[in-house]
Amino acid sequence: MHVTLTINDTKHHLELDPRVTLLDAIRHHAGLTGTKKGCDHGQCGACTVMVNGRRINSCLSLAVMHDGDAITTIEGLGTPEALSPLQAAFIETDGFQCGYCTPGQICSATAMLEEIRAGWPSHVSETLDGPALPTEAEIAERMSGNLCRCSAYPNIIAAIRLAAAEREDAA
Amino acid sequence: MRAFDYIRAGSCKDALAEAETPGTAFIAGGTNLLDLMKHEVMTPARLVDISRLDLRGITLTDAGLRIGAMVSNSDLAADPLVRRHWPLLSRALLAGASGQLRNKATTGGNLLQRTRCYYFYDTAMQCNKREPGSGCAAIGGFNRIHAILGASDACIATHPSDMAVALRALSAEVELLAAGGGRRQVPLAAFYRLPGDTPHVETVLEPGEMIAAVLLPPAEGGRQIYRKVRDRASYAFALVSVAACLRMETGRIAAAALAFGGLAHMPWRSAELEGALIGEAPSPALFDHAADLLLAEAKGQGDNDFKIPLARRTLAAVLAEATAEEGARA
Numbered sequence: 001m002h003v004t005l006t007i008n009d010t011k012h013h014l015e016l017d018p019r020v021t022l023l024d025a026i027r028h029h030a031g032l033t034g035t036k037k038g039c040d041h042g043q044c045g046a047c048t049v050m051v052n053g054r055r056i057n058s059c060l061s062l063a064v065m066h067d068g069d070a071i072t073t074i075e076g077l078g079t080p081e082a083l084s085p086l087q088a089a090f091i092e093t094d095g096f097q098c099g100y101c102t103p104g105q106i107c108s109a110t111a112m113l114e115e116i117r118a119g120w121p122s123h124v125s126e127t128l129d130g131p132a133l134p135t136e137a138e139i140a141e142r143m144s145g146n147l148c149r150c151s152a153y154p155n156i157i158a159a160i161r162l163a164a165a166e167r168e169d170a171a
Numbered sequence: 172m173r174a175f176d177y178i179r180a181g182s183c184k185d186a187l188a189e190a191e192t193p194g195t196a197f198i199a200g201g202t203n204l205l206d207l208m209k210h211e212v213m214t215p216a217r218l219v220d221i222s223r224l225d226l227r228g229i230t231l232t233d234a235g236l237r238i239g240a241m242v243s244n245s246d247l248a249a250d251p252l253v254r255r256h257w258p259l260l261s262r263a264l265l266a267g268a269s270g271q272l273r274n275k276a277t278t279g280g281n282l283l284q285r286t287r288c289y290y291f292y293d294t295a296m297q298c299n300k301r302e303p304g305s306g307c308a309a310i311g312g313f314n315r316i317h318a319i320l321g322a323s324d325a326c327i328a329t330h331p332s333d334m335a336v337a338l339r340a341l342s343a344e345v346e347l348l349a350a351g352g353g354r355r356q357v358p359l360a361a362f363y364r365l366p367g368d369t370p371h372v373e374t375v376l377e378p379g380e381m382i383a384a385v386l387l388p389p390a391e392g393g394r395q396i397y398r399k400v401r402d403r404a405s406y407a408f409a410l411v412s413v414a415a416c417l418r419m420e421t422g423r424i425a426a427a428a429l430a431f432g433g434l435a436h437m438p439w440r441s442a443e444l445e446g447a448l449i450g451e452a453p454s455p456a457l458f459d460h461a462a463d464l465l466l467a468e469a470k471g472q473g474d475n476d477f478k479i480p481l482a483r484r485t486l487a488a489v490l491a492e493a494t495a496e497e498g499a500r501a
């Protein structure tokens with residue numbers, strides 16, 4: 001089937017079997033291998049990308065269902081020359097060991113900070129009325145869909161807190 | 172994954188017409204169906220994509236709240252009306268899955284997600300739900316997550332949804348559409364079925380019928396609590412969960428609706444238990460009596476025996492919190 005995906009502002013016209021997941025379309029058909037496959041079953045978060053601004057597990061979605069959608073992957077967030085604030089923060093705090101989960105962590109965290117900004121509550125929020133704050137407990141809960149086999153969690157949380165604080169200062 | 176034809180529905184009418192062909196399944200968020208299709212536990216020949224249908228509204232009506240079947244779990248949990256008047260529903264949704272999954276998961280798909288029974292997922296094993304008549308490998312096998320209430324000799328699976336437990340306590344109804352324009356409304360209480368000897372038939376949904384919306388009656392005052400007990404603090408299914416809506420009047424329980432997750436093939440409610448609470452002053456003895464009524468028929472399967480005392484303790488904790496005096500609340 002013919003599918004058009006806008007990935008990181010570039011249109012990709014792809015001819016795909018309906019079985020191809022969004023993850024495989026991004027990696028194998030569009031050739032963007034930054035997004036990783038860990039479990040392929042929605043359990044690890046390595047495949048997290050943003051679709052129309054929202055984070056999802058690209059392994060549990062069909063590419064044909066995203067015809068016309070705008071997708072952002074790790075390659076679209078920043079470049080080695082111009083890192084996104086979260087990318088820079090992960091380097092600053094040493095937020096990874098092997099790095100396999102990192103693209104998913106950073107895509108997830110990028111969208112997660114927007115969810116906090118929009119005032120979405122979480123399971124650990126004391127009240128549902130907000131304001132939502134990027135505390136350690138809130139970040140841990142909101143990032144629970146991203147597993148790290150190296151267990152770099154303390155520094156991942158530190159990176160996200162750093163990026164959140166920098167944004168506060170800039171605002 | 173087996174090959175299938177993909178059809179994107181442009182309207183509810185189209186979707187229902189397409190679903191008349193045998194072997195067709197609707198796909199909404201896909202977070203459960205695609206997982207099962209990858210394991211070849213579900214093998215539809217045709218997928219009708221309903222994710223772009225105009226069923227995304229959350230609207231307040233005289234009859235209560237109408238939640239479109241395509242509303243995502245994230246949007247529903249964050250909705251200002253839901254947060255304010257049905258906090259139990261927000262809490263149950265936020266206790267489930269992960270941020271990424273909730274962005275995709277829909278209201279209709281969440282209700283129809285299948286059990287997490289390990290043998291259901293493993294096509295090499297006997298499972299009456301997956302393959303009627305083949306047997307049940309969970310009975311006498313590993314059954315830590317399985318049912319203690321309402322199970323049968325054919326199947327001891329539990330329903331995994333957190334949202335459905337909250338909706339059951341809130342007395343929600345489900346609006347169903349059929350090809351040819353049929354529309355009916357079914358209370359959630361009558362929507363799910365116990366396994367009996369047909370565990371593969373999980374709801375009263377007819378082939379080709381679609382969930383269009385979930386309807387909530389107006390919120391009653393009082394406290395709403397969702398308590399979920401699981402193996403880790405986040406991103407895990409419930410072993411036991413309790414959804415409570417409870418109202419006190421002059422030191423006595425005036426209204427109580429309690430639904431339980433992790434115990435049965437569907438969200439569980441006991442009229443007897445609720446009846447025993449009404450008009451009473453809260454006390455540990457009363458909570459214990461309530462648990463006796465809930466668990467009178469409970470039967471462990473070995474690995475899940477712990478759920479019986481766990482349900483008792485979780486119920487007592489929720490009742491204590493829900494009936495505590497304002498100042499005494501932790």
Ligand SMILES: Cc1cc2nc3c(=O)[nH]c(=O)nc-3n(C[C@H](O)[C@H](O)[C@H](O)COP(=O)(O)OP(=O)(O)OC[C@H]3O[C@@H](n4cnc5c(N)ncnc54)[C@H](O)[C@@H]3O)c2cc1C
Pocket residue numbers: 041042043196197198199200201202203204205206221240266267268269272275276277278279280281282283284331332333334380381382383406407408409
């Ligand atoms: C790792 C992981 C952890 C999870 N943890 C939790 C948890 O803790 N708690 C919890 O409650 N859930 C949990 N879930 C399950 C998740 O909530 C469900 O997968 C999700 O709600 C399903 O919604 P969907 O829209 O993606 O459904 P789909 O996968 O699209 O569909 C599910 C089923 O419903 C049918 N269907 C969908 N919409 C309709 C409709 N409108 N009318 C008729 N039929 C329809 C489909 O044909 C299919 O059979 C978890 C899932 C994963 C992968």
Ligand code: SF4
Pocket residue numbers: 286288289290291297298299300301306307308309310325326327328370
């Ligand atoms: S408990 Fe039900 S779902 Fe699990 S193996 Fe037995 S029949 Fe299948």
Ligand code: FES
Pocket residue numbers: 036037038039040041042043044045046047048057058059060
């Ligand atoms: S690869 Fe998608 S969640 Fe693990």
Ligand code: FES
Pocket residue numbers: 095096097098099100101102147148149150151152
């Ligand atoms: S850094 Fe190795 S998996 Fe996270």
